Each structure stands twice: as C-alpha cells, then as structure tokens.
Amino acid sequence: MSIKKLDWDSDFFNLEIGEVNLEKDNCVIDADAYDLVYVKSKNDSQLDIKGYQNTFTDQTLIYIKDLEKKENEIEIENIFPFDENKFPIEKLYELAYVGGSFSRFNLDTKFDKEKFKKLYRTWIDNSLNGKNADELLVYEENGELMGFVTYKIDNDIATYYLLAVLPQYQGKKIGIKLFEYVAQKMRNLNVKKLMIPTQRSNVGACYIYEKLGYTILEKKYIKHYWKI
Structure with missing residues (x-):
C-alpha cells in the first residue's frame, strides 16, 4: 500500500513523515523512506511494519450538532x-x-x-x-x-x-x-451545523459534548509508527 508524503509535517518536524489510510487488515506497507508513518483506519487494525514501532494509538472522533x-x-x-x-x-x-x-x-x-x-x-x-x-x-x-x-x-x-x-x-x-x-x-x-474534532482519550471533553447534544459523526483510529 502506498504512503502519501505529508510535506507540511515533514518540514515542520524536520522528518520524513507519511500517511496511510488503511482499508483492510494484513496490508503490506513499504515504509523504508520514512521516519514516521501515520496510519488511519476505521477499525483498530493491528499492523506489524518491519523496522517500525507503534508508539501511539487513539481514536479521532468528529462530533456534530444541528443548530x-x-x-x-x-x-x-x-x-x-x-x-x-x-x-x-x-x-x-x-x-x-x-x-x-x-x-x-x-x-x-x-x-x-x-x-x-x-x-x-x-x-x-x-x-x-x-x-x-x-x-x-x-x-x-x-x-x-x-x-x-x-x-x-x-x-x-x-x-x-x-x-x-x-x-x-x-x-x-x-x-x-x-x-x-x-x-x-x-x-x-x-x-446549520456545528462540528468538534477530538480524541477518544479526552474523556472529559467527550462527556461534555454529549451532554450538550452532540453526536458522533465519524470515528477513525490513528496510529504512529516510528522507524526503529
């Protein structure tokens, strides 16, 4: 599966950073050219990218509310x-x-x-x-x-x-x-609508958004894989 280079992130962090939007499990990812790869997926997919370490996993949530x-x-x-x-x-x-x-x-x-x-x-x-x-x-x-x-x-x-x-x-x-x-x-x-992106780990904020009547529009896992 091909990796898209993220120019802004790469320049800002002075690293070679890429991103993959994963659509199925058991994909082969060739990441050798990158220091860090963001892997995004709908499911909590377990990947083993040779020569890379998974250092972070969270779930991005987008809340929405009709005005x-x-x-x-x-x-x-x-x-x-x-x-x-x-x-x-x-x-x-x-x-x-x-x-x-x-x-x-x-x-x-x-x-x-x-x-x-x-x-x-x-x-x-x-x-x-x-x-x-x-x-x-x-x-x-x-x-x-x-x-x-x-x-x-x-x-x-x-x-x-x-x-x-x-x-x-x-x-x-x-x-x-x-x-x-x-x-x-x-x-x-x-x-017509208000949206709030946040992380699943921000439990307190999620609780408040739901009390205010926001519902989840989208969920997506994001993982960081750093070259070892």
Missing part, C-alpha cells in the same frame, strides 16, 4: 475577540498548551515537547491571522484571561478547532459559555 433556531437568546458576558493590546500573546500560547494536552503530538512521547509547543504557537498565530480560524474569542473576568475558543465556517458548517480553559478555572462552565456564544453567533449567520 436549532432559538427565539430568546441568552446574554453571555465576558467574551471578546482577542486583543493583543490587552493581553500578551504568550497568555494564549500557555492556554493552547493546556488545550493540546490530549493532542497526539503531546501524548506520543517520541515527539519533542518543544516541537509540540511550537506547533501550538504556530496554530495560534495562524488562527489570529485568519489561516486556521475565522475568529479567536477569549473569556475574561476581572482582567484575567481564563479561556479561549477558535472556529472556522465552511459553507453552512462551523468547526471548533481549539478550546482551552486554564486548569484553575475549569469547572466554572467557561467552555460551555464559549460554545454557546459561538452557537448563537452562528444561528444569526444561518450556519
């Missing part, structure tokens, strides 16, 4: 577009590391932690400049930045890409307030 019209919108305070004149961008970076704690680039210990942090700093920068997000919203109280969310609209679907709340403020429903604020905004823009 229903609400006659009376809820007033939600303390949420604003990020203003670099008010908060240093380093505050956002620290929040992004929290939000990325269940990322495969953090959970797979073969990845360098500094590279993980650089990856999330890059994601924040590209969210603020419009490449990765239409807007980055922050939640603040008494001059303290407590959480943020990013989203991007594609046709009539809005996708949340990053959400983070500082650990000391978790449990105050800040994440839910950010979600509901965006949902109300999307209704006014006639967006």
